[in-house]
Amino acid sequence: MVKLSRTFLLVLCSIVLLTMLSGSASASVEYFEEEIKIGDGYQINNYVIDVTDVFITDKLAIFKVYENGDNEPIHDEMIGINESFNFDLENGEIELKLLSVGSGVLDRASVLITVRNVDTYLTGIVNGGHEYATYSGTPVIELTKTVDEDNIMVDDIITVTVTAKNTGDDKATNVIFSDPKQEHFILDKSILEQTGPMSMDVGASQTVFVYMLKATEAGSFILKSSTATFSNSANQAFPQASSNTPTITVTAPESLEVQKYAVLELSTDVDSMIVARNDKITATINIKNTGDAPASAVWINIIIPQGLEYVDGDSAIEIIGGVPKIYMESFGVQGEKEYPYTVKASELGTYTLTTKLAYEYDDGVNAEAQKDSTESVTENIYVQKGKYDELLEQPIYVYALPIIAIIAIGAWIFHRHKQYKF
Amino acid sequence: MLNILMVGNGQCGNRILDAINKQAFGGKTKFAKFYSKQKFKSRVETIVINTAINDLKELKHTKGKDRIHIPHLHGVGANRNIGKSVFTENKDLIMRQIEDRGRFDVAFVVTSASGGTGSSFTPMLIRELKERYDFPIYAIVVLPFREEGTLYLQNAAFCLRDMRDSGADGIILADNQFLKQLGGDIESAYNGINDMIAERILFLLDALDSDMMMVTDLGDFKTVMDGGAGLATIGFYKADKDVPVKTAIQKALSPSGLLFSTNVYDEASRAMIIIKGDKSYLSIDDISNEVEKLASAVGHVFKGIIVRNGEYPQVLAVLTLEFASELEKLYSVAVDAIQHEREKKERVDSKKEINKAFSQLDGLEPHY
Ligand SMILES: Nc1nc2c(ncn2[C@@H]2O[C@H](COP(=O)(O)OP(=O)(O)OP(=O)(O)O)[C@@H](O)[C@H]2O)c(=O)[nH]1
Ligand SMILES: [Mg+2]
Numbered sequence: 001m002v003k004l005s006r007t008f009l010l011v012l013c014s015i016v017l018l019t020m021l022s023g024s025a026s027a028s029v030e031y032f033e034e035e036i037k038i039g040d041g042y043q044i045n046n047y048v049i050d051v052t053d054v055f056i057t058d059k060l061a062i063f064k065v066y067e068n069g070d071n072e073p074i075h076d077e078m079i080g081i082n083e084s085f086n087f088d089l090e091n092g093e094i095e096l097k098l099l100s101v102g103s104g105v106l107d108r109a110s111v112l113i114t115v116r117n118v119d120t121y122l123t124g125i126v127n128g129g130h131e132y133a134t135y136s137g138t139p140v141i142e143l144t145k146t147v148d149e150d151n152i153m154v155d156d157i158i159t160v161t162v163t164a165k166n167t168g169d170d171k172a173t174n175v176i177f178s179d180p181k182q183e184h185f186i187l188d189k190s191i192l193e194q195t196g197p198m199s200m201d202v203g204a205s206q207t208v209f210v211y212m213l214k215a216t217e218a219g220s221f222i223l224k225s226s227t228a229t230f231s232n233s234a235n236q237a238f239p240q241a242s243s244n245t246p247t248i249t250v251t252a253p254e255s256l257e258v259q260k261y262a263v264l265e266l267s268t269d270v271d272s273m274i275v276a277r278n279d280k281i282t283a284t285i286n287i288k289n290t291g292d293a294p295a296s297a298v299w300i301n302i303i304i305p306q307g308l309e310y311v312d313g314d315s316a317i318e319i320i321g322g323v324p325k326i327y328m329e330s331f332g333v334q335g336e337k338e339y340p341y342t343v344k345a346s347e348l349g350t351y352t353l354t355t356k357l358a359y360e361y362d363d364g365v366n367a368e369a370q371k372d373s374t375e376s377v378t379e380n381i382y383v384q385k386g387k388y389d390e391l392l393e394q395p396i397y398v399y400a401l402p403i404i405a406i407i408a409i410g411a412w413i414f415h416r417h418k419q420y421k422f
Numbered sequence: 423m424l425n426i427l428m429v430g431n432g433q434c435g436n437r438i439l440d441a442i443n444k445q446a447f448g449g450k451t452k453f454a455k456f457y458s459k460q461k462f463k464s465r466v467e468t469i470v471i472n473t474a475i476n477d478l479k480e481l482k483h484t485k486g487k488d489r490i491h492i493p494h495l496h497g498v499g500a501n502r503n504i505g506k507s508v509f510t511e512n513k514d515l516i517m518r519q520i521e522d523r524g525r526f527d528v529a530f531v532v533t534s535a536s537g538g539t540g541s542s543f544t545p546m547l548i549r550e551l552k553e554r555y556d557f558p559i560y561a562i563v564v565l566p567f568r569e570e571g572t573l574y575l576q577n578a579a580f581c582l583r584d585m586r587d588s589g590a591d592g593i594i595l596a597d598n599q600f601l602k603q604l605g606g607d608i609e610s611a612y613n614g615i616n617d618m619i620a621e622r623i624l625f626l627l628d629a630l631d632s633d634m635m636m637v638t639d640l641g642d643f644k645t646v647m648d649g650g651a652g653l654a655t656i657g658f659y660k661a662d663k664d665v666p667v668k669t670a671i672q673k674a675l676s677p678s679g680l681l682f683s684t685n686v687y688d689e690a691s692r693a694m695i696i697i698k699g700d701k702s703y704l705s706i707d708d709i710s711n712e713v714e715k716l717a718s719a720v721g722h723v724f725k726g727i728i729v730r731n732g733e734y735p736q737v738l739a740v741l742t743l744e745f746a747s748e749l750e751k752l753y754s755v756a757v758d759a760i761q762h763e764r765e766k767k768e769r770v771d772s773k774k775e776i777n778k779a780f781s782q783l784d785g786l787e788p789h790y
Binding site: 321418 | 455456478479481482483484485486487489701729730731732
């Protein structure tokens with residue numbers, strides 16, 4: 001039984017040992033070879049190894065290790081040349097080996113310091129030993145965001161104040177404050193903005209931002225937190241600090257404004273409903289705003305069916321991508337406009353002309369523009385045989401027509417050529 | 423509708439006007455004139471004037487009646503003094519041609535600064551026009567390649583001085599040297615540069631006479647051109663793919679968009695920016711941001727917006743310059759050039775003295 005438990009213990013120990021070894025996968029070793037005068041010390045992070053005595057003839061030296069500048073040493077060792085002693089530091093270990101001793105105005109000890117698995121941020125000789133070393137601590141920046149009012153109406157203005165206080169035990173250095181842009185509000189005025197970089201002593205407080213926000217819409221909104229990044233006196237960076245996030249309730253004003261509408265009425269008339277082939281038809285688009293709000297970004301598309309051809313029309317009509325269109329930046333209340341255009345009947349058949357209208361308007365209540373659209377379709381247009389259609393059906397014209405066309409093109413090219421000849 | 427007069431003097435001016443006429447036909451080929459119509463919004467009259475008949479014959483898209491030949495050998499051989507006296511002799515003929523074409527609201531006169539004919543005719547023509555009419559007149563002046571020689575450099579320097587004294591309402595600079603990167607042989611480099619200038623001028627004419635415009639018109643253009651030191655240039659960018667309007671504006675103001683080497687944020691004094699394209703590209707916020715950036719470095723910036731369904735963004739910027747460091751450089755090279763020419767002439771004169779010494783022997787024979 002005893003034997004068994006012993007084996008068990010051994011296995012347990014090796015497991016613990018193995019996990020410890022693999023745990024410190026980031027094992028690191030640093031070496032410092034230094035010559036330290038009597039009375040001076042060597043600092044590693046918040047620890048200082050002082051050389052308190054050197055005995056030249058005996059080849060001995062006495063070292064004392066202090067933590068955080070305390071008066072009592074945590075280690076007090078006397079070692080000879082080529083001897084060493086170890087002690088734990090933070091999560092790692094220090095080995096100090098005396099290499100030699102030397103005499104002078106002040107006697108000195110040469111040492112080799114081996115530092116294992118310690119995240120060193122501060123190393124070096126300290127003149128005068130541990131009493132004169134600088135120790136780092138943990139600054140804590142507390143950010144407080146306050147508002148003068150948290151229950152307001154749209155368009156009201158609140159004053160936001162952000163203060164910072166160092167409640168830690170070390171000076172905060174390289175402090176940089178930032179304050180994100182606030183949605184649903186607009187910055188009305190910035191009164192104070194101290195973003196740093198600056199340092200803050202222990203206990204110091206500081207007003208960092210003072211600004212005024214104007215509420216632009218109704219709702220319950222959480223102000224974003226202000227943040228600070230900072231380091232301690234040993235320049236170690238700390239995680240970013242954030243402020244609290246006050247909630248502001250914004251109420252919409254009793255809407256006095258009545259909702260308004262732009263109502264564009266559209267109609268399209270044609271001058272004749274029965275035409276002969278190759279005749280022209282004049283269509284007139286009439287548009288009227290019978291609502292009580294002006295329309296903006298008004299687009300009119302004229303849809304011409306196959307068999308009819310757009311010829312020309314009002315100067316406001318532009319052909320974009322083959323489609324006749326009209327664009328108006330705005331169209332006032334009670335405004336009325338007419339746009340005539342002509343189409344040619346190129347093929348027999350029954351047709352209608354469609355006009356599509358799209359526009360936007362501000363209804364006085366909603367922030368975003370309202371969109372609306374409508375369309376109008378003419379009565380049927382009947383295209384019948386024209387006067388010469390009968391003749392054209394004779395085969396001879398099938399030959400005559402291209403010849404006439406070629407002659408016409410030739411005459412045109414000759415004319416142009418002469419016009420541009422020099 | 424505006425009435426616009428465009429005159430091109432000398433070979434360079436002629437060819438740029440021909441490029442404008444060609445692009446106005448819209449077609450890419452030289453046959454466009456046979457099947458399409460020029461799409462000017464305004465009534466545009468183009469006139470080209472030259473002393474060299476061969477230069478006029480080369481043109482393809484300018485009507486015969488618009489080509490005016492002032493007979494004098496085959497050009498004036500880059501001699502501005504001869505150019506000036508030829509203009510004076512033919513002034514009445516030229517002015518009658520312009521008079522016959524009715525009244526105008528604005529005129530543009532295009533020339534190189536460094537040749538003989540264009541660079542001497544243009545300032546004198548502007549002065550004559552200014553005496554007779556009161557519409558604004560702008561010169562579009564092409565500066566030479568720096569390696570073209572001392573004669574051209576000094577012509578350019580004197581031409582620009584005459585141009586400022588002529589009463590022109592503004593000088594728009596284009597610089598062959600700066601636009602040289604278009605590459606190729608000299609002929610295709612010229613064609614490339616001419617097409618760039620033509621494209622910008624057509625955009626400008628279109629914008630000055632557009633009813634769909636917000637904000638800018640001929641009056642604004644005048645105000646912009648009044649600013650600065652009487653010098654201006656034009657920037658342009660035409661996207662051929664989906665490009666944010668912000669980038670398009672920045673490109674128009676960057677070296678690749680400009681006709682003349684300048685840092686607009688340092689040297690410009692007023693500007694007009696016209697943006698054309700589909701509504702989806704015309705983000706007012708982005709446009710205002712970019713325009714404000716320029717305005718804070720420059721001064722007043724006029725902006726115009728033209729909505730064109732389905733078109734990628736295009737941006738034209740007219741910038742007047744407060745200061746043109748590139749021109750200062752050109753002037754200092756020109757001063758050296760003038761010095762150099764003078765020394766050469768003195769050397770030739772002293773050679774003449776030697777000839778005189780030799781001529782003492784005329785008619786004598788050696789005696790032994
Ligand atoms: N951009 C451009 N520059 C040109 C063109 N043709 C000539 N130049 C430039 O213009 C300058 C010469 O001026 P020209 O216009 O040829 O001269 P001109 O006015 O006809 O005068 P003369 O021939 O001397 O009677 C040189 O600096 C050329 O580089 C052209 O088609 N495009
Ligand atoms: Mg010439």
